[in-house]
Amino acid sequence: MIKVGIIGGTGYTGVELLRILVRHPEVTLKVITSRQESGQGVDVLFPSLRGLIDLQFSDPAQADLEQCDVVFFATPNGVAMHQAAALLAANVRIIDLSADFRIKDVALWEEWYGMKHAAHELVAEAVYGLPEVNREKVRHARLIANPGCYPTAVQLGFLPLIEAGVVDTDYLIADTKSGVSGAGRKAEVPILFAESADNFKSYGVPGHRHLPEIRQGLSERASKAVRLTFVPHLTPMIRGIHATLYARLTKEIDLQALYVDRYQDEPFVDVLPAGSHPETRSVRGSNICRLAVHRPQQGEMAVILSVTDNLVKGAAGQAVQNMNIMYGLTETTGIDFVPLLP
Ligand SMILES: NC(=O)C1=CN([C@@H]2O[C@H](COP(=O)(O)OP(=O)(O)OC[C@H]3O[C@@H](n4cnc5c(N)ncnc54)[C@H](OP(=O)(O)O)[C@@H]3O)[C@@H](O)[C@H]2O)C=CC1
Ligand SMILES: CC(=O)N[C@@H](CCC(=O)OP(=O)(O)O)C(=O)O
Numbered sequence: 001m002i003k004v005g006i007i008g009g010t011g012y013t014g015v016e017l018l019r020i021l022v023r024h025p026e027v028t029l030k031v032i033t034s035r036q037e038s039g040q041g042v043d044v045l046f047p048s049l050r051g052l053i054d055l056q057f058s059d060p061a062q063a064d065l066e067q068c069d070v071v072f073f074a075t076p077n078g079v080a081m082h083q084a085a086a087l088l089a090a091n092v093r094i095i096d097l098s099a100d101f102r103i104k105d106v107a108l109w110e111e112w113y114g115m116k117h118a119a120h121e122l123v124a125e126a127v128y129g130l131p132e133v134n135r136e137k138v139r140h141a142r143l144i145a146n147p148g149c150y151p152t153a154v155q156l157g158f159l160p161l162i163e164a165g166v167v168d169t170d171y172l173i174a175d176t177k178s179g180v181s182g183a184g185r186k187a188e189v190p191i192l193f194a195e196s197a198d199n200f201k202s203y204g205v206p207g208h209r210h211l212p213e214i215r216q217g218l219s220e221r222a223s224k225a226v227r228l229t230f231v232p233h234l235t236p237m238i239r240g241i242h243a244t245l246y247a248r249l250t251k252e253i254d255l256q257a258l259y260v261d262r263y264q265d266e267p268f269v270d271v272l273p274a275g276s277h278p279e280t281r282s283v284r285g286s287n288i289c290r291l292a293v294h295r296p297q298q299g300e301m302a303v304i305l306s307v308t309d310n311l312v313k314g315a316a317g318q319a320v321q322n323m324n325i326m327y328g329l330t331e332t333t334g335i336d337f338v339p340l341l342p
Helices: 010-019 080-089 107-114 132-140 149-164 210-222 255-263 314-326
Strands: 002-007 029-033 070-074 093-096 144-146 172-176 229-234 241-248 269-271 288-295 303-309
Touching: 010 029, 010 149, 029 070, 070 080, 070 229, 070 303, 070 314, 080 093, 093 255, 107 210, 132 149, 132 314, 144 314, 149 172, 149 210, 149 229, 149 241, 149 255, 149 288, 149 303, 149 314, 255 288, 303 314
Parallel strands: 002 029, 002 070, 070 093, 093 144, 172 229, 269 288
Antiparallel strands: 172 241, 241 303, 288 303
16 A cells, blocks of 8 residues: 655645545555644544544644655645655655646746745656656656646647647647636635636736746647747636637648547547537546647637646646556546536
């Protein structure tokens, strides 16, 4: 059994990890931390887990993490980078759901995240945990930088076009919408019910911190710097990401065949029949990214629709997918959920 610790077990991605891992057949949960809930029974705070878990939250400063084989960081940006070196030195593998190790250019990371990086030396080693691109590297990784929620939906949507070299990579557009759980389980005015329900708005148009992450991933696949306009929106649902992606075609190509071929062996990417309109509820609670390709009026623009659950394929599910790969398990173990409808 894989001995697992979770730092940040009370946030939305933390409790999603718990939901998945309590049923994972190859995992024993050893440590779950929270500074605010330290000493509290996990199933007291989350009655949804009653009968499934017999642990208390512990203070991360006191927790015995070195007994674990792998530790998930479900913490805000800037936490994992302070603890990673010591854990790795104790032979504990790390899957970081935050952005601390996602950007290879440390100066760029510091610019977007507004803080000094505390573990420069580990950034190069970290493997960007998008299995559809980096599966082989994930297998042997000690430190996984789990991708962001928008970057997962946007990269999976654009990748076939970029890899085939059939679009103008100077003018990519990603128009994205996220449910409110994407902002985490903290008290902030924009995510109050009365502010976010029955409302729809863009944010971060001048620049969102997921822009450099998406550009890095797509540029690597294009073997040149891609340019992207990325516009996120907050939409009044709890879970879900819907990305509408636009790219100008530079070559004639059968879009549907391109996408079906690219993802035919991927257990968590589903290419719908051409012309479909994927809905966020069709992936809710699941680790699936559903894609549909369009070419309106047979014109020069490809329009790709990509939906995910931000807490599952966009965070905790993908993190467990990475763990499965790291430990040589069947990749779908413990994360083959059927989406919740309605
Ligand atoms: N929500 C989403 O859809 C996605 C989130 N992410 C990323 O995953 C990470 C977690 O997100 P989310 O679950 O939404 O966040 P939340 O704000 O909901 O939860 C954060 C958790 O971290 C703990 N925590 C906060 N500060 C510290 C600290 N200094 N040391 C140790 N523990 C700390 C909190 O508990 P306590 O304060 O009690 O210790 C809490 O359990 C973030 O980096 C986020 O950007 C990535 C993809 C999607
Ligand atoms: C709706 C909402 O507020 N979403 C968050 C993205 C959350 C997230 O996943 O950020 P990281 O992956 O970088 O940790 C935002 O736009 O800041």
